[in-house]
Amino acid sequence: AQKITQTQPGMFVQEKEAVTLDCTYDTSDQSYGLFWYKQPSSGEMIFLIYQGSYDEQNATEGRYSLNFQKARKSANLVISASQLGDSAMYFCAMREANAGGTSYGKLTFGQGTILTVHP
Amino acid sequence: DSGVTQTPKHLITATGQRVTLRCSPRSGDLSVYWYQQSLDQGLQFLIQYYNGEERAKGNILERFSAQQFPDLHSELNLSSLELGDSALYFCASSVGAQVPTSGANVLTFGAGSRLTVL
Numbered sequence: 001a002q003k004i005t006q007t008q009p010g011m012f013v014q015e016k017e018a019v020t021l022d023c024t025y026d027t028s029d030q031s032y033g034l035f036w037y038k039q040p041s042s043g044e045m046i047f048l049i050y051q052g053s054y055d056e057q058n059a060t061e062g063r064y065s066l067n068f069q070k071a072r073k074s075a076n077l078v079i080s081a082s083q084l085g086d087s088a089m090y091f092c093a094m095r096e097a098n099a100g101g102t103s104y105g106k107l108t109f110g111q112g113t114i115l116t117v118h119p
Numbered sequence: 120d121s122g123v124t125q126t127p128k129h130l131i132t133a134t135g136q137r138v139t140l141r142c143s144p145r146s147g148d149l150s151v152y153w154y155q156q157s158l159d160q161g162l163q164f165l166i167q168y169y170n171g172e173e174r175a176k177g178n179i180l181e182r183f184s185a186q187q188f189p190d191l192h193s194e195l196n197l198s199s200l201e202l203g204d205s206a207l208y209f210c211a212s213s214v215g216a217q218v219p220t221s222g223a224n225v226l227t228f229g230a231g232s233r234l235t236v237l
Binding site for chain 2: 033037046091
């Protein structure tokens, strides 16, 4: 079974600094997708960034980048130039494959990391 | 606004009762997913529908049921409620149902329905 591990329950960063949120995954599949979502205190889940297992380059979306190390099975989220509004819970998630090798699209989530940005 | 609409936003009820949570997916999305978020279990996948048909089932209790209607909105029914059912219930939608595992097919989440069982 696929599993997502986020080992950092909480992280602190100074405003304008960069921060890395860790995510490791366990899968025997060759084809998979990795996602990061942000959940602010208001509760909604906001998609940030996606990385496919066959993508050769690390994904980037504005201040977000994904440090994808396939051999280590890690997909760390890097937030550059942190802002106070980045304070939130961050979830790493993986696209699950079904028995036929494709996917019905559902995601399995890690336990999350609470990021606090200090002024 | 994500385009996924969930109602009600908050619901307080008593043990043993039954509630229905409603979700309207983003325009053009055919798949609907239900997730439960609680402090002890984290985000757990419950069930997925595609164009009215059940496609995947997760850790959904027998007391819970769901369906997707011809207009693509979905309802999650929770019955014989227990204290432990108190949680934030998310609906998410996406375009496809059977997709390349490494493909994007991003799930767009609604704002959630917070259920409190007293």
